Amino acid sequence: MASMTLKKKPMTKEDFRKKWTESHSQLKLAFSDPLRLRYHLQPPMGWLNDPNGLCQKDGVYHIYHQFVPFYPDLCSVFWGHVTTKDFIHYEYHEPVLYPDTAWDANGAYSGCTFQKDGLMHVYYTGNVRHTDKADYDYITEGREQNTVLVTSEDGFHFSEKRLLMANKDYPSDLSLHVRDPQVFSENGRYYMIQGARDLNARGSVLLFESADLISWTYKLRFETAAPFGYMWECPNYLKPDNHRFLIACPQGIQTSGLDYANTNQCGYFPLKYDFEGTDYELGGFHQLDRGFDFYAPQVFQDESGRWILFGWMSTPDAEYDGEQTMEHGWVHAMTIPRELYANSNGALCQRPVKELERMRQGSKRQAFKGSFQHNASVCFELKVRLEYPTEGWALLLRESAILRYRDGILSLDMSACGGGRTVQGVRLSAVHDLHILSDTSSLEIFVNGGAEVFTTRIFDSMKKLQVRFESGQAAGTMEYYELTV
Ligand code: FRU
Numbered sequence: 001m002a003s004m005t006l007k008k009k010p011m012t013k014e015d016f017r018k019k020w021t022e023s024h025s026q027l028k029l030a031f032s033d034p035l036r037l038r039y040h041l042q043p044p045m046g047w048l049n050d051p052n053g054l055c056q057k058d059g060v061y062h063i064y065h066q067f068v069p070f071y072p073d074l075c076s077v078f079w080g081h082v083t084t085k086d087f088i089h090y091e092y093h094e095p096v097l098y099p100d101t102a103w104d105a106n107g108a109y110s111g112c113t114f115q116k117d118g119l120m121h122v123y124y125t126g127n128v129r130h131t132d133k134a135d136y137d138y139i140t141e142g143r144e145q146n147t148v149l150v151t152s153e154d155g156f157h158f159s160e161k162r163l164l165m166a167n168k169d170y171p172s173d174l175s176l177h178v179r180d181p182q183v184f185s186e187n188g189r190y191y192m193i194q195g196a197r198d199l200n201a202r203g204s205v206l207l208f209e210s211a212d213l214i215s216w217t218y219k220l221r222f223e224t225a226a227p228f229g230y231m232w233e234c235p236n237y238l239k240p241d242n243h244r245f246l247i248a249c250p251q252g253i254q255t256s257g258l259d260y261a262n263t264n265q266c267g268y269f270p271l272k273y274d275f276e277g278t279d280y281e282l283g284g285f286h287q288l289d290r291g292f293d294f295y296a297p298q299v300f301q302d303e304s305g306r307w308i309l310f311g312w313m314s315t316p317d318a319e320y321d322g323e324q325t326m327e328h329g330w331v332h333a334m335t336i337p338r339e340l341y342a343n344s345n346g347a348l349c350q351r352p353v354k355e356l357e358r359m360r361q362g363s364k365r366q367a368f369k370g371s372f373q374h375n376a377s378v379c380f381e382l383k384v385r386l387e388y389p390t391e392g393w394a395l396l397l398r399e400s401a402i403l404r405y406r407d408g409i410l411s412l413d414m415s416a417c418g419g420g421r422t423v424q425g426v427r428l429s430a431v432h433d434l435h436i437l438s439d440t441s442s443l444e445i446f447v448n449g450g451a452e453v454f455t456t457r458i459f460d461s462m463k464k465l466q467v468r469f470e471s472g473q474a475a476g477t478m479e480y481y482e483l484t485v
Contacts, residue, residue, distance in 0.1 A: 320420025
């Protein structure tokens, strides 16, 4: 019910332009923030959440995102637009989708791009909240979630909006929460998945089929044998290295030991399904990230065939303070882009895209036994290979973040520099390698080839930083680089 108190206003492109030209002082304030990230995508000002519509077209990566530019003055969300050619330098453009029709008046919510014959088909959820009655629950009444299509030749100019599906077109046992379409092709046919909540508060992913990318027929839903959360947001289907996976963000799962520590979850299921018939098998759910700030990732295949993921470097309804940057009028960022691959165990793994290596400067490489210590700049990359892996080590990162491996648990302790973030971890039988990227106010830690990842915002003094490894017997090599944009 808390959301009923939010006053979200629709906003047209003209409204936006007018307000934007009056925003110099807010922009200046945001850009003066020492916490602004140096090589991550972040909002010029205001609020950013999910990555949307990711694609590469004619060599240029288009990254759209959920954007509330004048936050905390709450207008409905629209699609911000950023491009890059190298994943290091980002160019910010005028937003492309505004909540300016009856189908999306309360938000141009998340969606995807599917390219066909050079034409970008952009599918998204038009969110509508009715306010004519005070007691709507916004689950079974008072809400619309429409599937809307726009097309574009260049990623900057878009066609008129076209309504493809409304709630009445989704299966009748669903609540009004159906959103975040992703479109792909398999076996020469087109498919769309959407996240859903049914009337029994059970989450699933719906699968629709189409011959023309316009009319869609419901085919089946992917769900677990036992209910697993009340709503699954932001589904993605991907097939790296010929392994099929379904990514989803289930909401409403209780913390269980080290698992599901954040309020909302994000992970993948190995998927056995050939898109013929309706029999499928979902493997066990595996969290994509064990840190404090990761949600709603989107995956796409670039022109070279790589599967690339951007995640929202935050999480909804976090109990800790994620909004320190709000003093400067901006909040949240994207993760670095990560290439996805399946390892020899069939696990979905993440590694920083290769382009980021171009930021490397001033390297140091050494073999170590027991310990090493090195002064660190705020933007750095550290790779550690443990040739003789043992337990009982701790790695101090920057001022006071600590990664520990003890009693079969790898944990990240942010208690002293996390703005309310504490300790989260994962059970691991061995740690072979670490790959860490630090930016002014973020840390991304890839473990064992990225089979596990910890993503977190960090708020320390940014002065006199180090990387310091301490252990009894662990030995290996370390590589350290300063990163310069
Ligand atoms: C996930 C999400 C999506 C929705 C969007 C709205 O963070 O809730 O399900 O489309 O954000 O901004």
